[in-house]
Amino acid sequence: MKMLDTRLYFITDSTPYSEAEFLRRTEAALRGGATLIQLREKERSTREYLALACKVHVLALQYHVPLIIDDRLDVMLAADAEGVHLGQSDLPVDIARQLLGNDRIIGATAKTVAQAQEAYAQGADYLGVGAVFPTTTKVKTVLTPTETLREICDAVPIPVNAIGGLNKDNIDVLRGIPIAGICAVSAIMKADDPETAVRALSDAMKQKLGI
Amino acid sequence: MKMLDTRLYFITDSTPYSEAEFLRRTEAALRGGATLIQLREKERSTREYLALACKVHVLALQYHVPLIIDDRLDVMLAADAEGVHLGQSDLPVDIARQLLGNDRIIGATAKTVAQAQEAYAQGADYLGVGAVFPTTTKVKTVLTPTETLREICDAVPIPVNAIGGLNKDNIDVLRGIPIAGICAVSAIMKADDPETAVRALSDAMKQKLGI
Numbered sequence: 218m219k220m221l222d223t224r225l226y227f228i229t230d231s232t233p234y235s236e237a238e239f240l241r242r243t244e245a246a247l248r249g250g251a252t253l254i255q256l257r258e259k260e261r262s263t264r265e266y267l268a269l270a271c272k273v274h275v276l277a278l279q280y281h282v283p284l285i286i287d288d289r290l291d292v293m294l295a296a297d298a299e300g301v302h303l304g305q306s307d308l309p310v311d312i313a314r315q316l317l318g319n320d321r322i323i324g325a326t327a328k329t330v331a332q333a334q335e336a337y338a339q340g341a342d343y344l345g346v347g348a349v350f351p352t353t354t355k356v357k358t359v360l361t362p363t364e365t366l367r368e369i370c371d372a373v374p375i376p377v378n379a380i381g382g383l384n385k386d387n388i389d390v391l392r393g394i395p396i397a398g399i400c401a402v403s404a405i406m407k408a409d410d411p412e413t414a415v416r417a418l419s420d421a422m423k424q425k426l427g428i
Numbered sequence: 429m430k431m432l433d434t435r436l437y438f439i440t441d442s443t444p445y446s447e448a449e450f451l452r453r454t455e456a457a458l459r460g461g462a463t464l465i466q467l468r469e470k471e472r473s474t475r476e477y478l479a480l481a482c483k484v485h486v487l488a489l490q491y492h493v494p495l496i497i498d499d500r501l502d503v504m505l506a507a508d509a510e511g512v513h514l515g516q517s518d519l520p521v522d523i524a525r526q527l528l529g530n531d532r533i534i535g536a537t538a539k540t541v542a543q544a545q546e547a548y549a550q551g552a553d554y555l556g557v558g559a560v561f562p563t564t565t566k567v568k569t570v571l572t573p574t575e576t577l578r579e580i581c582d583a584v585p586i587p588v589n590a591i592g593g594l595n596k597d598n599i600d601v602l603r604g605i606p607i608a609g610i611c612a613v614s615a616i617m618k619a620d621d622p623e624t625a626v627r628a629l630s631d632a633m634k635q636k637l638g639i
Contacts, residue, residue, distance in 0.1 A: 262517035263499055288474055291502035295523045306473035312506045 221283070221322060223343050223376045224398035224428060225419055227251035228287075230406050231258065231269065242411045243273055247280040249415030251405070252398070255302055255324075257287035270296035285324060290316065300324065302345070305332065314340030328361050330368050337373040344373065345400050348381025349390065353403060363390055370395045385414075385421035392426060432494070432533060434554050434587045435609035435639060436630055438462035439498075441617050442469065442480065453622045454484055458491040460626030462616070463609070466513055466535075468498035481507035496535060501527065511535065513556070516543065525551035539572050541579050548584040555584065556611050559592025560601065564614060574601055581606045596625075596632035603637060 227246045231239040247254065256273050258266045270286055274296050277284040283299035286292050290313055293301045300322025303310055310325050317323065324343045325336035333344055346366050348358045358381065370377045376397030383391075384404035391399075401418060408414030422428050438457045442450040458465065467484050469477045481497055485507050488495040494510035497503050501524055504512040511533025514521055521536050528534065535554045536547035544555055557577050559569045569592065581588045587608030594602075595615035602610075612629060619625030633639050 263519055264517050267519060267523075289502060290505070291500060291519060291527075294501070294527050295519055306475050308474055308478060308502060308506055312478075316502075316505050 221342055221376065222252040222398075223378050224252045225250060225415060225422070226253040226255065226345075226378055226398055226400040227405050227415070228255040228257055228380075228400055228402045229273070230402050232260070233407075236269070236272075240272060240276065242406060244276050245411040246405050246415050247276055247282055249405075249412035250419055251280075251282060251415055253285065254282050255285040255287055255400075256298075257302075257402075263289070263292065266292045267295050270298060274298055283322060285322060293321070300342070302326070303341075309339065310336050310341050311339035327369060328359060329365065330372050333369040333373050333377075337375055341375060343376040343378065343397070344369065345378050345380045347379055347400075349379050350382030350387060352382040363394060366391075366396070367394045385418045388418075388421060389425055396426075396428070398422075398428065432553055432587065433463040433609075434589050435463045436461060436626060436633070437464040437466065437556075437589055437609055437611040438616050438626070439466040439468055439591075439611055439613045440484070441613050443471070444618075447480070447483075451483060451487065453617060455487050456622040457616050457626050458487060458493055460616075460623035461630055462491075462493060462626055464496065465493050466496040466498055466611075467509075468513075468613075474500070474503065477503045478506050481509060485509055494533060496533060504532070511553070513537070514552075520550065521547050521552050522550035538580060539570060540576065541583050544580040544584050544588070548586055552586060554587040554589065554608070555580065556589050556591045558590055558611075560590050561593030561598060563593045574605060577602075577607070578605045596629045599629075599632060600636055607637075607639070609633075609639065 254277050274284045285300040285302050286298050287302045288307045290301050302324040304326040322342050325341040327333035327336055327344045327346050346369050347361050352358050378398045378400045379396050380400035383399050405411050405414045465488050481503050485495045496511040496513050497509050498513045499518045501512050513535040515537040524534050533553050536552040538544035538555045538557050557580050558572050563569050589609045589611045590607050591611035594610050616622050616625045
C-alpha cells in the first residue's frame, strides 16, 4: 500500500489566473494543509503543461505533498510527478499500471459501482467519485447520487473521494458515508484566501464527517 | 543507428473521414509503399487517440512500417508504437529520449538550423523541416526557405525530410538538396486513391530528386 492521504485533495484550475497568481494560490492551498494535489490542464500544449507541472512540483515537494497529473502520463513521467489521474476518456488504468509499475500513484474517476470495481481491479490506488453537486469546472457534469457513492465505498478497498461542487457548507450530505476524503477545486482555488479555505474545509470535514 | 527509412513518410489526417474510410485510406497508403507512417490527432481524447493508434498499428505491422505517434509519448507507449514525433510545442527531445531509451524512434520538427542542431544534440533520429509550401493541414504555417532546408541537411548527420504542401508536381524545388525523404499528408490522404498517389509520388521522387 502506498503512502497516500487523499483526505483533502486539491485539484487546480489555472484558467482564470496569471501564472504567478495561480502559483501563489496553489502554494497557499499547500500551506493550508492540502494532503494531495492534482494539476489539471486541458487547453495547454504538452510543453506548456510540462512547464507548469515542473513549477507546481517544486512547490508540492516543499510541502511533502504528492503531485498527481490529470490525464497525461507523458507529462507525469517528464515532470517526475508522483502519479496520474485517469478519467473514463483517458488511458485505461490497466495500461497505465503496466507502463508505470507499482511505485507511482494511479487515481481513477468512477461514476458507477461497475466503473469503480473495474478501476480497482485494473490497479487504481484511489477513486474520485462524483459529481456530488453540479460544478462550474466541468461543462457537462453527470451527477452521482450519494447512495451510489456509498455503494462504491463498500465495493472497493481503496480510498474513495467525493468530488463535485463540494465546500465547507454543503458537505453534510456526505455524513455517514465512509469516504476517505474530499476533492475540491473551486472551493479552494477561487477562495479569497486559499490557505484559509483549506483550513476551513478541513475543520468542517472533522466536525461534520469525522474525517 | 536505427533501421529507419524516412523516404516516403505518410502523415495521417483523420478529420475529414469516418474511421472505416480513414483506415481504408491509411492501408492503401501502406500498400502503395509508404516507408514510415505518423498518426497525428489533435482533437481526440487520450482514449480515442489510443484506440485509433492501436488500429493503425495493426495495419502498419502488416506492412512492416514503423508507426510514429505525433506529440503523445503516453499514447505511443500505450500502443507500443515504434516512435514519437515531437514539435516545438511538445515534450523536449532530451526528456523524451531519457524516458524512452535508445530503442524507440524520436523525430522532431525544426524550422531553423539552430532548432535542428538542438534536436539532433538532444537525441532526435530524424527531422521534419518545413513548411516548404503553405499547407491546409495546419492553420498557422511558417514557411521555411529551401535554402534553410539545405543548411539543415548540411548541419546534422541524421535523415532530414521536407514537409509542407509537397506533391508529385511541385517537388522540383527540392532538386539538389540532400534530403532523406518527403513527408506528405494531403497529397496522399486526400487523393482519389492513396495507393496510386504514393506510387506516383515515389516515382516523381526518383525521377526528379534521385531518391
